Amino acid sequence: MQYFVSIENTTYFYWQIELLIESFKMCGLEDKLVIGIAENNQPKFVAYSKNIVRHPHQFLHINQGEKHNYLPLNKPYAIVAALESGKLKSPFAVIHPDMVLRKPLEEPDVNITFQNDPNVALMDKIKPQLQEMAEAGKFDIKLLPSNIPLGATMIFKDVKKEFFSRVAARMGWYSTKYPEADWNLAKAAWLTTIYENLGTLKAKGMSLECRLIDNEFPANLIHYRYGLPPAFSKKYYKGAIRLDADPHEMLMAHNPTSATDFIQKVVQSYRAK
Numbered sequence: 001m002q003y004f005v006s007i008e009n010t011t012y013f014y015w016q017i018e019l020l021i022e023s024f025k026m027c028g029l030e031d032k033l034v035i036g037i038a039e040n041n042q043p044k045f046v047a048y049s050k051n052i053v054r055h056p057h058q059f060l061h062i063n064q065g066e067k068h069n070y071l072p073l074n075k076p077y078a079i080v081a082a083l084e085s086g087k088l089k090s091p092f093a094v095i096h097p098d099m100v101l102r103k104p105l106e107e108p109d110v111n112i113t114f115q116n117d118p119n120v121a122l123m124d125k126i127k128p129q130l131q132e133m134a135e136a137g138k139f140d141i142k143l144l145p146s147n148i149p150l151g152a153t154m155i156f157k158d159v160k161k162e163f164f165s166r167v168a169a170r171m172g173w174y175s176t177k178y179p180e181a182d183w184n185l186a187k188a189a190w191l192t193t194i195y196e197n198l199g200t201l202k203a204k205g206m207s208l209e210c211r212l213i214d215n216e217f218p219a220n221l222i223h224y225r226y227g228l229p230p231a232f233s234k235k236y237y238k239g240a241i242r243l244d245a246d247p248h249e250m251l252m253a254h255n256p257t258s259a260t261d262f263i264q265k266v267v268q269s270y271r272a273k
Contacts, residue, residue: 005036006078006079008063009060011242013097014044015048015247017097022266027104034082035058035059036059061081070175090157093155094156099224108157111156112202113203114148114153116207120147120151120187148194150187166196171189210259212224214258224263231253
């Protein structure tokens with residue numbers, strides 16, 4: 001099984017992708033990781049780049065997110081490009097750069113497997129679009145699940161390229177229609193497309209990730225999206241061209257859980273090379 005991650009060519013993603021690649025090396029799965037990199041011409045702080053410059057399965061692509069003023073659009077766009085070029089094949093997992101791989105994900109037994117996130121509540125937001133599709137005869141809206149708890153990690157098996165093209169188109173539509181929205185438009189696009197295809201595709205949620213604050217949690221991936229309050233947050237480094245503080249050093253400075261302990265092993269492995 002392959003793994004796909006989308007990043008932008010900026011300093012903010014460099015220090016993250018270095019740790020992700022290192023964790024794949026530790027698992028012996030570096031060749032399974034495909035990285036789509038959206039072009040960005042701003043100056044770079046290249047101190048965090050030794051893994052990405054040597055990584056065999058990466059490709060640059062047009063920054064569709066910047067072009068359309070919605071950066072999450074780069075992910076489905078890059079997935080389509082990777083599928084069309086043959087760089088990416090089914091089955092594959094879509095993961096985030098602010099993760100490290102602790103152990104390989106299992107081969108899926110359904111078309112779409114996703115991280116369970118019970119906090120997702122977008123049904124009211126996407127219901128008008130679902131209602132339009134129901135009126136067009138695509139499905140009976142009464143038979144749809146009331147909520148799909150779609151988290152960050154998604155695994156796809158035997159899902160056609162057109163699915164991801166639909167996600168990209170829908171994401172662009174949502175971002176244009178609701179430019180001031182305070183809800184997750186990208187996730188709304190993924191959810192709407194999953195709902196649209198439930199008649200032909202099977203989906204299920206699982207526990208695949210943990211946070212830095214989780215202890216003794218048998219997750220495949222550690223996701224540091226929420227950081228380690230108040231000591232560490234990836235947001236401290238957003239928008240920086242040069243980094244005044246080393247995010248890897250901040251991760252090494254605090255070790256309260258088994259998740260942080262593993263991340264420190266990844267940092268140590270990275271620094272040893």
